[in-house]
Amino acid sequence: MSTQDGGTSDQHGAVPASVRAQLLATEHWGLLASRSTAQGEVLTRISMFLNFTSASLVSVALVGQATGFSDVFVLLAVVILFIDVAIGLLTQLRVMNVAHEDLMYVTAMNRLRAAYVDLDPGVAPYLMAAHHDDEAGSRQTYYFFGGRGSFSHVAGSSMIFMATANAALIAILSGLLVTLAGAGMAAAIVAGAACGAGFLGVAAVKGYRGYRDVWRRFAPLSPTPPRDRE
Template sequence: MSEPTLQTPTLTEHPGTSDAVRAQILATEHWSLLATRSLTWTETFSRAGMFLTVVSGAVVALALVGNATAFGPAFRGFALLLLPVVLLIGLLTYARLSDANLEEIGLLIGMNRLRHAYLEIAPELTPYFVTGLHDDEAGIAQTYGTVFHRYTGYSVIQALSGTPELVGLITAVTAGVLGELVTGSVGGSERASVVTGIICGVALAAALMLRTLRRYARARRAYQPRFPS
């Protein structure tokens, strides 16, 4: 966020409106953002649940067909038809969940600005707020982690344990299995199939991570906080 911040007039510069009216307007917007954030979380969990249901169904179907065909050519053909569908659903689910995370950050920014406005009206309440009061990165991080993350920081495990990341991991594994099957179907050796599967899985995981990092970096460059810490 290297660009200059926007200068926004404070509430005290507009004395024509009473504090009660200001608080009512701010509260209405706050509840609107809270409801939208709740819908975003609901969609995130629903999409992740649908994807896991598809994966579970695919695993069960593969097990049944494999048992019936002794994991022969018919099983391989069935897997080559089924796994691309699972892979496509996984990619689309990951993209939507990743975008939903960005949308949630936008909602948090709005809620931080509203809390900042509340405390312009009643600054004596500042010690009672544990969520962020500013719309910059520090304020967003405070809202996500409240109090204790200021001291403990964020670990790699926390970064990788989010819903989009877990969906992306399962999708990458699916890509690896599909790569192994395709290589074996065209006459590749067992070793070549395994190596190809690993390469496909790692490559897709890296591509998904790169996509997310680029989108976040683009958003950070374009965003200008109005109430920095």
């Protein structure tokens, strides 16, 4: 059906294709802005955590030198480490939330590209980012050239970085508490290593399950054809 501005309407009603393209582009820009804001915010949070942790550990070292590493120093070290761990866990939680939000934005933009292809199938070969709103499509959008394994993507993520940093803090705090309980250095090292490794393992498993749950609950509108899946 022809329209006054030269566009054509479709089965969705009397809205011209040009207007639909403008609406889709507006939504696309909104998603891009939201994604950039979330990424910038989480990077700032990580920087704040690292700065706070560095400053607090330097402060503990200075107090230790000033007090001759007395009982006051030990008490201060325990309190500071508890605060560092608490801030680290809160930062890690935000990093995990932003990771899910980033996947949400990527999937939403993939769905919009599918709408672009519906309007003009000829643009499909020029889109390096995927126009399929499923897991395979999200992987293509995260890395256009394909072939990169999931391990590389996960191991280099901010979530694993934060989990590793928190695991180190938890290991140090656990070892210190075991030492204060009267155990020897060997027991403190073993306890610290076990607590740190255990936390890192739990964080990794929880993150993976959260990622899998997203795709189990989500119903794509334009899934990747079987022949194009990796």
